[in-house]
Amino acid sequence: xxxxxxxxxxxxxxxxxxxxxxxxxxxxxxxxxxxxxxxxxxxxxxxxxxxxxxxxxxxxxxxxxxxxxxxxxxxxxxxxxxxxxxxxxxxxxxxxxxxxxxxxxxxxxxxxxxxxxxxxxxxxxxxxxxxxxxxxxxxxxxxxxxxxxxxxxxxxxxxxxxxxxxxxxxxxxxxxxxxxxxxxxxxxxxxxxxxxxx
Amino acid sequence: xxxxxxxxxxxxxxxxxxxxxxxxxxxxxxxxxxxxxxxxxxxxxxxxxxxxxxxxxxxxxxxxxxxxxxxxxxxxxxxxxxxxxxxxxxxxxxxxxxxxxxxxxxxxxxxxxxxxxxxxxxxxxxxxxxxxxxxxxxxxxxxxxxxxxxxxxxxxxxxxxxxxxxxxxxxxxxxxxxxxxxxxxxxxxxxxxxxxxx
DNA sequence: GTCTATAGTCCGATAGAC
DNA sequence: GTCTATCGGACTATAGAC
Numbered sequence: 123x124x125x126x127x128x129x130x131x132x133x134x135x136x137x138x139x140x141x142x143x144x145x146x147x148x149x150x151x152x153x154x155x156x157x158x159x160x161x162x163x164x165x166x167x168x169x170x171x172x173x174x175x176x177x178x179x180x181x182x183x184x185x186x187x188x189x190x191x192x193x194x195x196x197x198x199x200x201x202x203x204x205x206x207x208x209x210x211x212x213x214x215x216x217x218x219x220x221x222x223x224x225x226x227x228x229x230x231x232x233x234x235x236x237x238x239x240x241x242x243x244x245x246x247x248x249x250x251x252x253x254x255x256x257x258x259x260x261x262x263x264x265x266x267x268x269x270x271x272x273x274x275x276x277x278x279x280x281x282x283x284x285x286x287x288x289x290x291x292x293x294x295x296x297x298x299x300x301x302x303x304x305x306x307x308x309x310x311x312x313x314x315x316x317x318x319x320x
Numbered sequence: 321x322x323x324x325x326x327x328x329x330x331x332x333x334x335x336x337x338x339x340x341x342x343x344x345x346x347x348x349x350x351x352x353x354x355x356x357x358x359x360x361x362x363x364x365x366x367x368x369x370x371x372x373x374x375x376x377x378x379x380x381x382x383x384x385x386x387x388x389x390x391x392x393x394x395x396x397x398x399x400x401x402x403x404x405x406x407x408x409x410x411x412x413x414x415x416x417x418x419x420x421x422x423x424x425x426x427x428x429x430x431x432x433x434x435x436x437x438x439x440x441x442x443x444x445x446x447x448x449x450x451x452x453x454x455x456x457x458x459x460x461x462x463x464x465x466x467x468x469x470x471x472x473x474x475x476x477x478x479x480x481x482x483x484x485x486x487x488x489x490x491x492x493x494x495x496x497x498x499x500x501x502x503x504x505x506x507x508x509x510x511x512x513x514x515x516x517x518x
Numbered sequence: 519g520t521c522t523a524t525a526g527t528c529c530g531a532t533a534g535a536c
Numbered sequence: 537g538t539c540t541a542t543c544g545g546a547c548t549a550t551a552g553a554c
Contacts, residue, residue, distance in 0.1 A: 125533065125541095126533095126534090126541075130542090151523085152525070152526085153524085162542075162543055162544080164543060164545095165541080165542060165543070167527080168541080168542085172526070173525070200504075200506055237440060238436040238439065239436065241442075241443055242432065242435060242436045242439060244439075263476075263497070264500065264503075266476055267476065267501050270475075271469075271472070271504060274465065274468045274469070278461075278465065302465055303465050303469070303505075304505045306399065306400045306462065306466055306469060307400060307502045308398055351549085365552085370550075370551070371549095
């Protein structure tokens with residue numbers, strides 16, 4: 123039908139993951155990825171602003187999922203639980219394909235440049251969640267910290283999940299991590315009403 | 321006396337900050353920085369692995385400060401407070417020069433590539449703190465989460481501090497942020513002794 | 519210190535979809 | 537005709553190799 127094979131973007135993503143696994147991120151040029159995907163290097167850079175971005179193309183969708191889950195969470199839920207609702211919604215999407223997540227995580231962990239990009243995406247997720255919480259009327263500082271805490275629970279829970287050979291549900295790991303986060307702050311010492319910790 | 325002016329590294333750092341402020345990070349080449357610092361481009365790359373790194377040369381020292389503070393914290397302190405001790409020790413160092421921190425923060429915020437690097441340094445700080453906590457016998461998950469929480473308190477408190485024209489002590493802002501973080505987790509619901517939150 | 523590969527940008531040209 | 541996706545070539549800066 124057309125001059126081009128469809129789904130150039132998907133082919134580039136798959137080619138990149140394969141090549142990064144085979145010979146590593148730095149040993150793979152943008153041209154290599156393009157070649158294997160059957161496009162030119164120039165086309166690669168029109169789809170992805172830089173070489174790293176090819177592994178992070180789904181991140182806008184993740185942000186939308188978080189924002190929507192926070193928007194539609196029950197009104198009476200405490201802010202931190204609202205934020206956790208957001209990241210658990212993301213977990214539900216990733217749940218299905220542990221193999222892909224694990225493979226991708228291994229590639230990212232192996233390269234500092236990719237870790238940097240991942241951290242930027244997580245930071246952007248924190249910002250998205252903060253905004254969604256504030257839209258619910260949560261005060262700015264609480265919103266920011268609840269978002270940070272939820273993303274930490276996601277990040278740490280996800281890291282444990284992908285490291286496992288025969289894992290439970292990702293949502294379970296995240297809930298466990300959130301429980302451990304809550305347990306960090308001993309209620310007995312300083313959470314008595316009105317007392318200001320220094 | 322010698323063929324070279326002393327403190328080439330310091331001159332490059334200052335030249336970089338000036339140029340990044342004047343014309344922005346991307347509009348400044350490594351050669352520009354080297355030239356203003358009176359060295360060759362080659363010398364620049366011998367001191368800094370990449371262009372961004374010139375703004376992050378103090379990060380190893382920060383890591384050592386955190387690790388040492390955690391190592392020497394009172395034995396009976398809860399893990400999260402030990403971790404907070406670490407980041408407060410860093411605050412004491414930055415305390416003196418609000419102007420420099422604010423200027424640097426503005427440069428970093430203005431450029432995604434620099435934000436990425438900053439996030440990587442913060443992640444590495446989390447790892448350092450986690451290691452130091454584990455060396456005290458804290459279990460791995462608690463150590464990781466306490467480190468994350470402390471660095472979040474630092475990060476958010478620092479961001480508020482640099483944004484202020486006539487700020488209080490950075491340590492105060494961080495303590496406030498930590499208190500707000502603690503307040504996120506309502507004690508009433510699930511922190512009763514022996515009860516396991518799900 | 520020189521040389522080189524790669525990343526990433528800018529310009530324009532082209533070919534199909536609508 | 538308009539919109540969008542591809543391709544080609546030239547170009548600079550980064551960063552590493554020699």
